[in-house]
Amino acid sequence: MNKKVLVLSASPRKGGNSEMLCDQFMLGAKESGNQVEKIFVGDKKINYCVACDGCKRNNGNCVYKDDMAEVLEKMIAADVIVMATPVYFYTMDGQMKTLIDRTVARYTEIRNKEFYFIATAADDRKQxxxxxxxxxxGFTCCLSGAKEKGIIYGTGAWNKGDIKGSQAIKQAYEMGKNV
Structure with missing residues (x-):
């Protein structure tokens, strides 16, 4: 069965290590006949959630008129969501956290999705x-029917391109192929 795969690449660095892993995942998924789209989060204008509750008063429509409404529609329509981030100070980067926070307007509609996580870090330990x-x-725990399907650990990747030739590159391709 062909699936709609949405890849959310949150690296602020185009062509960076986590994005390279996204591209390999996408290549595998496309070769298996899936419909694949990548959103480079850094290209989108996504404001911070300010907990104004405007979305609750406006049927899930945020008071901000930015790119998040479009991203959220694609998340709701997808069968598979890949979330990729570089690790900054042992957690996700601000771009990914901002995107997650802004799903509050309609997060209950992000149901029955398969999730893959990609993380890259200079540290060479998965821990x-x-x-x-x-x-x-924590995010997917709030989503009805969310299923964690795989994790790609891009360890030992500090400088742009460090991930090339790694096991993670091969793993990303294979995981995408098996969506």
Whole structure:
């Protein structure tokens, strides 16, 4: 069965390590006949949630007129969501956290999705990424029917391109192929 796969790449650095892993995941998913789209979060204008509750008063419509409404529609329509972030100070970057926070307007509509997580870090220990993964799990725990399907640990990747030739590159491709 072909699936709609949405890749959310939150690295502020185009062509960075986490984005390279996204691209490999996408390649595998496309080769398996899935419909795949990547959103480079840094290209989107997404304001911070200010807990004004405007979305509750406006049927899930945020008071901000930015790009998040479009991203949220795509998250709701997807079968599979890939969330990718570099690890900053042992947690996800601000771009990903801001995106997650802004789903509050319609998070109850993000139902029955398969989730894959991609994290890259300079540290070469997987344990260094656990707080990042717990952040993702905190989000998906709030979503009805969310299923964690896989994690790609891009360890030992500080400089742009460090991830090339790593096991994580191969793993990302294979995981995408098996969506």
């Amino acid at each position: 260094a990424m656990e707080r990042t993964l717990e952040g993702f799990r």
